[in-house]
Amino acid sequence: MKWDTSRIQSWSWREHTPGAMVPEAGNAAEYQTGTWRTERPIWDESLCNHCMICWVFCPDSSILVKDEKMVGIDYYHCKGCGICAVECPRKAIDMISESEARAQEAAAEGSETSKVTEAAHA
Ligand code: SF4
Numbered sequence: 001m002k003w004d005t006s007r008i009q010s011w012s013w014r015e016h017t018p019g020a021m022v023p024e025a026g027n028a029a030e031y032q033t034g035t036w037r038t039e040r041p042i043w044d045e046s047l048c049n050h051c052m053i054c055w056v057f058c059p060d061s062s063i064l065v066k067d068e069k070m071v072g073i074d075y076y077h078c079k080g081c082g083i084c085a086v087e088c089p090r091k092a093i094d095m096i097s098e099s100e101a102r103a104q105e106a107a108a109e110g111s112e113t114s115k116v117t118e119a120a121h122a
């Protein structure tokens with residue numbers, strides 16, 4: 001069954017399925033499930049030996065792999081369960097709160113912006 005959710009934001013309660021059941025199997029890739037996350041896995045590449053244990057355990061297929069090596073985490077789909085951090089034998093993945101991660105991103109973007117601004121006025 002193809003489930004059309006293109007207007008889901010404007011659905012009334014009558015249009016939702018009973019119990020918010022998802023009637024279409026295998027469709028998680030189509031949704032930004034990363035917005036559910038309250039904790040974010042942070043990968044330290046310098047500690048990683050590319051054993052792929054996190055890839056085996058990740059329930060959301062969010063460990064990104066290229067040429068048989070881990071290359072990052074798909075934050076669009078990662079739900080922040082923390083299984084990868086628990087299973088990693090090298091402790092190369094650390095979980096931090098999503099709010100802390102966003103604050104760090106904002107600070108990094110701010111420092112990049114200020115560098116550009118400083119360069120423009122030099
Ligand atoms: S489990 Fe840890 S060491 Fe192994 S690939 Fe994942 S992050 Fe790297």
Ligand code: SF4
Pocket residue numbers: 041057058059060061062063073077078079080081082083084085
């Ligand atoms: S936190 Fe969970 S969903 Fe996200 S990459 Fe790790 S195991 Fe996968």
